[in-house]
Amino acid sequence: MLEIRWHSRxxxxxxxxxxxxxxxxxxxxxxxxxxxxxxxxxxxxxxxxYNRVDDAVIMNHEKYMEPDYVxxxxxxxxxxxxxxxxxxxxxxxxxxxxxxxxELIASQPKLEGKRVYTLDxxxxxxxxIGRAIPxxxxxxxxxxVSGMYDMEFFKESMKxxxxxxxxxxxxxxxxxxxxxxxxxx
Amino acid sequence: xxxTGWDEFEIGAMLRTFEGEISDIATTLQEDRKYTQNSSxxxxxxxxxxxxxxxxxxxxxxxxxxxxxxxxxSIISRDKKMIGIDMDHCKGCGICVEVCPTNPxxxxxxxxxxxxxxxxxxxxxxxxxxx
Amino acid sequence: xxxxxxxxxxxxxxxxxxAAAHALRQCQVDVVSAYPITPSTPIVEGYAKFKSDNYVExxxxxxxxxxxxxxxxxxxxxxxxxxxxxxxxxGLALMAETLYQASGMRLxxxxxxxxxxxxxxxxxxxxxxxxxLVRDSGWIQFDAFSPQEAxxxxxxxxxxxxxxxxxxxAVINQDGFMTSHTAQGVKTMDDDTAFNFVGEFKPMNDMLDxxxxxxxxxxxxxxxxxxxxxxxxxxxxxxxxxxxxxVFEEFAKLTGRKYNQIEKYDMDDADVAVVCxxxxxxxxxxxxxxxREKGIKAGVVGIRVFRPFPFMAxxxxxxDVKAVAALDRSAPGGTAGALFNEIAGSLFNSDSKIVLSGxxxxxGGRDLTKRHLVDLxxxxxxxxxxxxxxxxxxxxxxVRGPKLAYL
Numbered sequence: 001m002l003e004i005r006w007h008s009r010x011x012x013x014x015x016x017x018x019x020x021x022x023x024x025x026x027x028x029x030x031x032x033x034x035x036x037x038x039x040x041x042x043x044x045x046x047x048x049x050y051n052r053v054d055d056a057v058i059m060n061h062e063k064y065m066e067p068d069y070v071x072x073x074x075x076x077x078x079x080x081x082x083x084x085x086x087x088x089x090x091x092x093x094x095x096x097x098x099x100x101x102x103e104l105i106a107s108q109p110k111l112e113g114k115r116v117y118t119l120d121x122x123x124x125x126x127x128x129i130g131r132a133i134p135x136x137x138x139x140x141x142x143x144x145v146s147g148m149y150d151m152e153f154f155k156e157s158m159k160x161x162x163x164x165x166x167x168x169x170x171x172x173x174x175x176x177x178x179x180x181x182x183x184x185x
Numbered sequence: 186x187x188x189t190g191w192d193e194f195e196i197g198a199m200l201r202t203f204e205g206e207i208s209d210i211a212t213t214l215q216e217d218r219k220y221t222q223n224s225s226x227x228x229x230x231x232x233x234x235x236x237x238x239x240x241x242x243x244x245x246x247x248x249x250x251x252x253x254x255x256x257x258x259s260i261i262s263r264d265k266k267m268i269g270i271d272m273d274h275c276k277g278c279g280i281c282v283e284v285c286p287t288n289p290x291x292x293x294x295x296x297x298x299x300x301x302x303x304x305x306x307x308x309x310x311x312x313x314x315x316x
Numbered sequence: 317x318x319x320x321x322x323x324x325x326x327x328x329x330x331x332x333x334x335a336a337a338h339a340l341r342q343c344q345v346d347v348v349s350a351y352p353i354t355p356s357t358p359i360v361e362g363y364a365k366f367k368s369d370n371y372v373e374x375x376x377x378x379x380x381x382x383x384x385x386x387x388x389x390x391x392x393x394x395x396x397x398x399x400x401x402x403x404x405x406x407g408l409a410l411m412a413e414t415l416y417q418a419s420g421m422r423l424x425x426x427x428x429x430x431x432x433x434x435x436x437x438x439x440x441x442x443x444x445x446x447x448x449l450v451r452d453s454g455w456i457q458f459d460a461f462s463p464q465e466a467x468x469x470x471x472x473x474x475x476x477x478x479x480x481x482x483x484x485x486a487v488i489n490q491d492g493f494m495t496s497h498t499a500q501g502v503k504t505m506d507d508d509t510a511f512n513f514v515g516e517f518k519p520m521n522d523m524l525d526x527x528x529x530x531x532x533x534x535x536x537x538x539x540x541x542x543x544x545x546x547x548x549x550x551x552x553x554x555x556x557x558x559x560x561x562x563v564f565e566e567f568a569k570l571t572g573r574k575y576n577q578i579e580k581y582d583m584d585d586a587d588v589a590v591v592c593x594x595x596x597x598x599x600x601x602x603x604x605x606x607x608r609e610k611g612i613k614a615g616v617v618g619i620r621v622f623r624p625f626p627f628m629a630x631x632x633x634x635x636d637v638k639a640v641a642a643l644d645r646s647a648p649g650g651t652a653g654a655l656f657n658e659i660a661g662s663l664f665n666s667d668s669k670i671v672l673s674g675x676x677x678x679x680g681g682r683d684l685t686k687r688h689l690v691d692l693x694x695x696x697x698x699x700x701x702x703x704x705x706x707x708x709x710x711x712x713x714x715v716r717g718p719k720l721a722y723l
Binding site: 189190191192194195196197198199200201202203206207208210223 | 420421422423483521527528529530531532533534536542543544546547548550551
């Protein structure tokens, strides 16, 4: 069982990202689950989304999770939310920030000794898509860090998921995914 | 029908108006329609009456006011001519008398036991309007 | 007017709401009359979008309340259409009066209830308070434990409800958020296969049949009301369970997915078992497997058909079990949990020596964790060993503060 927790703000696309990722993984024959805690569901409010991936049908519906990966797609949540809650020894963090990994850890000591990767999903999204929607860049970074799928397969899959959007937006998303893949450290 | 058991009626709180299939109902006279026992047309409310309306065709101008106002659809009118009262469904409310515009009225209320022919013979005369 | 067909993959990643919306599309529902409410909104929103994108031939009626939504459904169903809607929580509470009208009038309306807590305090998350609120309304009630089942049970519900011997409306329950907003793999049917399973709608006593005029919703008073209600109950007790089994069988032949009025998991040799509904059934299944690795013979019974209640099947399923827990996801309001009472009723006149305890859990979407269930099975094993309930008969789990136990 692979488990992922997303930290996001309502409106930044964590739910769409989690469902998109689940969709891609599902096409490879694995079983998936994507859900979220919405709380009061106000745009801008901190929220969490979740992925489970397994070889067998996923029966577990508890919300409690000890994640293998933690995605943080809003830079302020590292300080205002406990992004390390219920983590494991080997939990991998991918965090969006304008800082380097070292600077980030220095600014948030809770991350010390953890496996932390960083990139600036917000900046990438703004420069490619033109809006601060950091979900697809995070998936690009995840592909690099996890080595889960070949990048071409992943991009083709994402093109199918985004197919209803204008071609220009799809192209921009592909660019964002590739940049995130290249820039995550 | 009053003794029908739970297993003897059609499901749903649903009642049929007519026996079998109907067509061209709009041009079929009520007395020729195949109403079911469930239709209120099949039930008489004659015994509800204490007073009854009596119709005197000598004064009627066929204005159809009584036909329009009757709450029980008990004024029988054919080709816009008032021909009488459906005494199975008239409850004796007297609205037809109230709305009758002729002088004297073409409809008047009498006790249920009154003899219709005698009352028509003794019908009130035209009222003189006071100036 | 022709409509377009939609190409689906064999497995789509859908949440429970989207799965239900696709089912309504594939059944080609004629009328959806709706007043959207969280968390059920995406079901009727989905139908409306499919309709405006020409994937369905039907009417969407926007109304001013849930009471009006179901009233619209009743009118459309009496007129002779295939009709469905969705609601949750407060919306269902406002709809409650009309639910009794629909079942009494024997109109085969399909209602997707995305289960949510009832205020106060206001809460949009999942529990079974709304399901319990209308449990005696004369509707057939199915319960889905996952998005796949929310999809499948819609087809099954239409086919059962619309059968001319049944003609009884049906609810499909699914857990708010835990199913409705959780995306999982859903095995799909193509549009033709799906529609052919439910078939063309066959009207009965419809008001648009001008050659056979009918009056719907008549007044009966003391001389008739009892006979009507008796007929309704008789059909629920005798005809409906058979039809449900037959449709479950037919659906299994088509898809390979077999449903049962109660779903039994690891029950053949179980010493201890939990009986529950919704997503908890699946979580409990996973925990039961883990308990077996620890030497506790654990099983799970999921209630697939809540009405008509599978009274005899429950007694049969539990006859060799030593200790069982009834899990109720609703505030009992001053008595034992509803499921506890139903199960107690089914066991009372049997020869079973089983001991039964009740648990109230998960109100307002409170997480039911695997750890809760491990503790619960451990407690049940102790009851089984002792041959009696060692705790009080009703306990709360997952609530903060001093331990709550009664009865």
